[in-house]
Structures are given as structure tokens and as C-alpha cells.
Amino acid sequence: MINKDASEQLSRRAWLGKVSVPALTVAGAAMISAKIPGVEPGKSNVYNVMDYGAKGDGKTLDTLAIQAAIDACNVAKGGTVLLPTGVFLSGTLQLKSDVTFHLSAGGRLLGSPKREDYTAGKGVPSGNGNIVFLYAVNAERLSIEGKGTVDGNGLAFYTGKGDNTGPGQNGVGGNFDRPHLFIFHQCTELRLHDVFLQASAYHCIRLLQCKQVYIDGVRIYNRVNKNNDGFHFSSCQYVHITNCDVQCQDDACSLFGSNRFVTITNCSFSTRWSIFRFGGGDSQNIAISNCLIYDTYGCPIKISSGRANIENFSFSNIIMKNVTGPIGIGFSGVSNNKNPDNNQPTTKSYIRNISFNGIRASVIALPVPHPDIHFDLHTWEGEKNSCITLNAMGDHYLENISFTDVHVKYAGGGTVAQAGKRDVPKVAAEYFGVWDTAPGGPPAYGLYARNVKGLTLQNVRFEFAAEDARPAVVLDNVQDAAINGLSVQGSMSAESLLRVVNSKDLLFTAVRVLTPCQALLSLEGTSNEGITIDGGDLRKAKKQAIYRAGANLKSLKVRA
Incomplete structure (x- = not known):
């Protein structure tokens, strides 16, 4: 009895023996080509x-x-x-x-x-x-x-010279060749x-x-x-x-001009300067999620607008390890509503509808040189003891900015001199440029916000590794803020845990003071209105509030 499999095997061998070598070569090439995407099987393209x-x-x-x-x-x-x-x-x-x-x-x-x-x-x-x-x-x-x-x-093209397009340089004498x-x-x-x-x-x-x-x-x-x-x-x-x-x-991922409908997900980044940098044009509808950022300085997330219109940005599920910044939003460049070419009024720019969800960050005291970058890099004074910065001024406002489920641990080490800065210069610049004009860094270790309408903080936690004499949060001319579940580490060397300056319609609920502090809140200025602290764990604050610069007691209501 003949084995069917053996018969088929023999017939294949007999067939192969009759096929010419050139034919096999063509067939093999077709098989290889078929494995390359975009190549039609059997066609030599x-x-x-x-x-x-x-x-x-x-x-x-x-x-x-x-x-x-x-x-x-x-x-x-x-x-x-x-x-x-x-x-x-x-x-x-x-x-x-x-x-x-x-x-x-x-x-x-x-x-x-x-x-x-x-x-x-x-x-x-x-x-x-x-x-x-x-x-x-x-x-x-x-x-x-x-x-x-x-x-x-x-x-082979290294000359020691960059393109000089950094803050205040405008490309003059830069290396573009x-x-x-x-x-x-x-x-x-x-x-x-x-x-x-x-x-x-x-x-x-x-x-x-x-x-x-x-x-x-x-x-x-x-x-x-x-x-x-x-x-x-x-x-x-x-x-x-x-x-x-x-x-x-x-910049690891720089988006300038009018970028729209952009998604970035499941990526890892490291750089000396910034990761996500936005500016110029009309940028809308951008979603960034599930990203790892490490050993990054110059602010990982940096959003700035001169004559730009920026709206509908979402940042979610992001881990930052060893960064400075870590988030900076503000108006930079031309922010006086004048066209620089003819000094005529232009359409007022805006930044609005920006959300941060599920952020975990560790912030170090100052940038650390990368061992694999062979040239020295300047460290800006404003990069030291950094915090989250929301910076607008004049008649410009950041609108509808939210932070949900955000936990940041800072290096700390902020000084009494830093904390004492009340008159932050009205400078439209990159986040560190603001603090370069106020040497020593920002007056808050967690969040500094100026000229913001519609600020939301939900389940936000700020801590530090070393004693810090600055308040955790400074709100300056902030309107319409809902702050719920804010947990902040206090310091007995700081005058207060929170500082509110000329702001109105702020609701704090379920605030938690994690470690002892002198006072929960410093209320400053004559234009405060409708500030409410409702509930929470305030036991570790020696005082509920202190009042400065003409602040009215009636502008604050505390329901502990």
C-alpha cells in the first residue's frame, strides 16, 4: 500500500526538480517583496x-x-x-x-x-x-x-553656537546654516x-x-x-x-502656529528644556495622555500666547520624574494687543479650557546637567525652586483651567525672602522669565496663579521634601475658583499655608492641612470678595486667617 503523504512528497520533489533556478529566484524575490508593507505580492515594485x-x-x-x-x-x-x-x-x-x-x-x-x-x-x-x-x-x-x-x-556641525531663538534673543547672530x-x-x-x-x-x-x-x-x-x-x-x-x-x-515636542486635532499618547520623553511647548497661531483640540516625562527641565508643559488663541487642551495620566517647572501657562511675547508692525490694535488673544488630570510629579530644586550632553547649558535663575505657574496680567486672563487628581512633591527649600514677594513684576515671558525678573524664584512652592477666571482644583496634593518658607498656593486676582479636596503640607517657617490677593468668588471645601503651619490663609488687598472656606481638616493650622494690606474681615467666611 502506497503512503499518500510520501507520494505527495515525492511528487513535490519531482516538480521542484523540473523548475529552473531563475524561476525559483523570481519566486523568492516575490515572497520577500510580499513581506514589505506597501509591496504588491508577485510584483517587482x-x-x-x-x-x-x-x-x-x-x-x-x-x-x-x-x-x-x-x-x-x-x-x-x-x-x-x-x-x-x-x-x-x-x-x-x-x-x-x-x-x-x-x-x-x-x-x-x-x-x-x-x-x-x-x-x-x-x-x-x-x-x-x-x-x-x-x-x-x-x-x-x-x-x-x-x-x-x-x-x-x-x-560634525557643532560650533558651540545655537540659533539664538531663546527668550530675548530673536535669532540675532544665530547659527542656522x-x-x-x-x-x-x-x-x-x-x-x-x-x-x-x-x-x-x-x-x-x-x-x-x-x-x-x-x-x-x-x-x-x-x-x-x-x-x-x-x-x-x-x-x-x-x-x-x-x-x-x-x-x-x-524642545521634545514643540507645537507652534495653528495646530489642531493632535493626539499624543503612550510616549516617554527626556530633555534639557521642555517637552510640550505651545505658542503662536490658533491652536485647538489637542489631547496628550499616558506619557512618562523624566529628567526634564525648562518646564515639561509650557503654554504661552502672545497674539495666539489657545483652547481645548487636555493632559491626562502623566508621570513626571525629576523635573523643574513643572507646568507653565501664560502670555508671552507681544501681549499689549498691538500689532508690532504698525502699532494698531489687534484681536485680543486668549488661553482657555485647559485641563490636567491624573498627574504625578516630583520636582527638583534646580536643573541637573545630563551626562550625555557634551556642552554646558545655562541655568536660569527662575528655574530654581520652581512651581506650577499660571501667569496673566493687565486685562488678560487665563480662563477655565482645571487640575484634577494631581499630586506633586517638590524639593522645597524656599526662603522667607522668596515668600515675601508681593509685587510680582507684570512680565509676559516664559515661566522662568517671570521669576528671573523677581530673582530667587516664585513666592509659592506649589501653585502661583495670577489673573485666572474659572480655576478648578479637585483632589490636588502639594508636598515638599525639605522645609519651605513659602505658602503652598498663591492666588492673585483670581475669580470664580472651586477648590475641593486640596491637601497641602504646611511649614511653621511660612507665614501662611495659602495666600489670596484681591480675588473674589473663591470656594474652598474639604481642605486638609497635612502638617503644622502658622495660619491657614493670608488674605491680602482691598478687593477681596466672597472668599469661603467650608469644612475640611484645619486642626494643624494655629490660626484660620491673617489679614494684610487693607483686607476686609467680611470678605472671608470660614465654616470649619
């Missing part, structure tokens, strides 16, 4: 850069060969440009529509160390420089993917998956007026040069970032 003359030896300049593969893929209306195992040295490359740029696990695209091998991106705006390694303009359905590496070789790693301008349906990006000479990824952007599993290590941003967005819409790991030197 893989454009291997080696077939276009690339050497991949790390010495030969492969720019023309790689560009030829990209151009061929684009002309064919789609396919995959394959960067196989090897080190491919290159200058400026233009990515195009319908191209999937695939970096194999052993593939490394290395930027040339020579400035003459780079150009400005054709059609890329010049702001912040437009010299670039890889770029695309008006491209559609463009993808960059794979387990390989794009290395900008940015240390160096390549960004990626610039995408007015691209639609852009995808970046899994790739490792490192050592840019300038910003890592700049997205300008792009739509439908999907970034997933990208790792960025960018700490070899000054202004080493991670993601830098300007006026983009429908942007979704997930599962990314970013370690950089400057």
Missing part, C-alpha cells in the same frame, strides 16, 4: 538603492544613487525604496509621493559631514533655516519605516513607523502645514548639538503620535 549604484560602505557618497531609486519609485506611482544592510553616506535627499522608504534592520543612512553636500529643501520655508538632510514638499501617501537608522552626523534631519512641508497622509533617528545637526523632525500624520514606534536620540529638538510642528492638523521614545536636548 521594490527599488533597492544598491541596484541604482549605491555602495553602502560608509565612505562613498550615495546621494545620487538613493535619489535615483526614490525618483524611479515615484515615477512608477508607488512602491518601496529599500535601504538594505550597510552604511549609506548621503547629502540632501528629496522624498516624494507614493514612496515607502524602508530601512532594513541593518541599514543606516548616515549624513555627510560636509556642508557642501546639503541644500535647502526646494519649496521649504526658510524660518529656522531650511537646510535639510531628508525632506518632502506637497507629497502624499509618503511613509518612512523599518528597524534601521537615520543618523544626521550632527556632531546646518541641516535639520527631516522637514515635511504641506504633506498629506504621512507615516513614520519604527525607525531610529539620531544625531541631527539641528531639529530632528519638522512638520510644516501637514495633515493626516501618523507617527508610531519612532525612537529619537538627539543630543549632539544645540537646538536638538525632537518633534517640531507648525500649523498641522490631524496629527497622531504614539509609542515613541524621545531623548533630546531642546
Whole structure:
């Protein structure tokens, strides 16, 4: 009796013996191609850069060969440009529509160390420089993917000089003549998956007026040069970032201009300056969740508006470890409602509807140098003994700002001199700029809020590691505040636990004084009205209230 399985096996062997080697090669190539996303099974639409003359030896300049593969893929209306195992040295490359740029696990695209091998991106705006390694303009359905590496070789462009776009510098004398790693301008349906990006000479990824952007599993290590941003967005819409790991030197995720409908989730970040930085334009509808922030200074979450309109931001489930700041919201730049070009009145800017939910943070006394950043970085005086800062002034107000389930532990160490600051300069600047003009840092260790309408604190807890002579919370010209379940650590060296200055319609319920303090509340100024403290555990406060600067006893009601 013949075994059926054996018979089938023999027939397969007989069939294979009749198939030519070239046929097998074609079939194998089709099978390999089918495993690459975007490649039709059985169709040869893989454009291997080696077939276009690339050497991949790390010495030969492969720019023309790689560009030829990209151009061929684009002309064919789609396919995959394959960067196989090897080190491919290159200058400026233009990515195009319908191209999937695939970096194999052993593939490394290395930027040339020579400035003459780079150009400005054709059609890329010049702001912040437009010299670039890889770029695309008006491209559609463009993808960059794979387990390989794009290395900008940015240390070769280090001059010790940044772009001088920091507070008060305005870019004067800045170093802009160096390549960004990626610039995408007015691209639609852009995808970046899994790739490792490192050592840019300038910003890592700049997205300008792009739509439908999907970034997933990208790792960025960018700490070899000054202004080493991670993601830098300007006026983009429908942007979704997930599962990314970013370690950089400057802003990790900067959103300027009119960004709308942006989500960022399940990511980790570390940088010298800030993580989420917002400013300019009309930014709306942005949700950030489930993120880890560590070893970050210069304020992890920084929202500022000069002539901008900012609204509907949500930050939730965020852990911050070893940070300064940790949150700064305010009006910076031009805030006098005048157009700087013609000194004519402009539409009044606003910041409103910002929520923070499920935040856990540990705040250190001052920035600590990152051991893998090889150059010194200036520490601003205002970064020391920092707190959450909500800063508006004049006829500007922050509106509808809420903190729910927020627990922050500060380093402490604030002084009596800091606590004694009553007249905080009316300065529109980045959060540390406000405190630079009032040397020594903020007068509160937990939260300083000025000119806020509609402030909500629900289940908020502020503690410190070392004795602090400052109040936990200072509310200056705050209107319409609901503060429920506030738990704060007191200090006998502080005049009071809370300070309220010329504010009205504030309701404190279920306040908990965690450790002994001199007084629960210092009420200051002649314009206080409708301040109510209703219930809570106030036993550890020696006094309920003290009154200063003409404060009226009738403006405060305490129901213990």
C-alpha cells in the first residue's frame, strides 16, 4: 500500500526538480517583496538603492544613487525604496509621493559631514533655516519605516553656537546654516513607523502645514548639538503620535502656529528644556495622555500666547520624574494687543479650557546637567525652586483651567525672602522669565496663579521634601475658583499655608492641612470678595486667617 503523504512528497520533489533556478529566484524575490508593507505580492515594485549604484560602505557618497531609486519609485506611482544592510553616506535627499522608504534592520543612512553636500529643501520655508538632510514638499501617501537608522552626523556641525531663538534673543547672530534631519512641508497622509533617528545637526523632525500624520514606534536620540529638538510642528492638523521614545536636548515636542486635532499618547520623553511647548497661531483640540516625562527641565508643559488663541487642551495620566517647572501657562511675547508692525490694535488673544488630570510629579530644586550632553547649558535663575505657574496680567486672563487628581512633591527649600514677594513684576515671558525678573524664584512652592477666571482644583496634593518658607498656593486676582479636596503640607517657617490677593468668588471645601503651619490663609488687598472656606481638616493650622494690606474681615467666611 502506497503512503499518500510520501507520494505527495515525492511528487513535490519531482516538480521542484523540473523548475529552473531563475524561476525559483523570481519566486523568492516575490515572497520577500510580499513581506514589505506597501509591496504588491508577485510584483517587482521594490527599488533597492544598491541596484541604482549605491555602495553602502560608509565612505562613498550615495546621494545620487538613493535619489535615483526614490525618483524611479515615484515615477512608477508607488512602491518601496529599500535601504538594505550597510552604511549609506548621503547629502540632501528629496522624498516624494507614493514612496515607502524602508530601512532594513541593518541599514543606516548616515549624513555627510560636509556642508557642501546639503541644500535647502526646494519649496521649504526658510524660518529656522531650511537646510535639510531628508525632506518632502506637497507629497502624499509618503511613509518612512523599518528597524534601521537615520543618523544626521550632527556632531560634525557643532560650533558651540545655537540659533539664538531663546527668550530675548530673536535669532540675532544665530547659527542656522546646518541641516535639520527631516522637514515635511504641506504633506498629506504621512507615516513614520519604527525607525531610529539620531544625531541631527539641528531639529530632528519638522512638520510644516501637514495633515493626516501618523507617527508610531519612532525612537529619537538627539543630543549632539544645540537646538536638538525632537518633534517640531507648525500649523498641522490631524496629527497622531504614539509609542515613541524621545531623548533630546531642546524642545521634545514643540507645537507652534495653528495646530489642531493632535493626539499624543503612550510616549516617554527626556530633555534639557521642555517637552510640550505651545505658542503662536490658533491652536485647538489637542489631547496628550499616558506619557512618562523624566529628567526634564525648562518646564515639561509650557503654554504661552502672545497674539495666539489657545483652547481645548487636555493632559491626562502623566508621570513626571525629576523635573523643574513643572507646568507653565501664560502670555508671552507681544501681549499689549498691538500689532508690532504698525502699532494698531489687534484681536485680543486668549488661553482657555485647559485641563490636567491624573498627574504625578516630583520636582527638583534646580536643573541637573545630563551626562550625555557634551556642552554646558545655562541655568536660569527662575528655574530654581520652581512651581506650577499660571501667569496673566493687565486685562488678560487665563480662563477655565482645571487640575484634577494631581499630586506633586517638590524639593522645597524656599526662603522667607522668596515668600515675601508681593509685587510680582507684570512680565509676559516664559515661566522662568517671570521669576528671573523677581530673582530667587516664585513666592509659592506649589501653585502661583495670577489673573485666572474659572480655576478648578479637585483632589490636588502639594508636598515638599525639605522645609519651605513659602505658602503652598498663591492666588492673585483670581475669580470664580472651586477648590475641593486640596491637601497641602504646611511649614511653621511660612507665614501662611495659602495666600489670596484681591480675588473674589473663591470656594474652598474639604481642605486638609497635612502638617503644622502658622495660619491657614493670608488674605491680602482691598478687593477681596466672597472668599469661603467650608469644612475640611484645619486642626494643624494655629490660626484660620491673617489679614494684610487693607483686607476686609467680611470678605472671608470660614465654616470649619
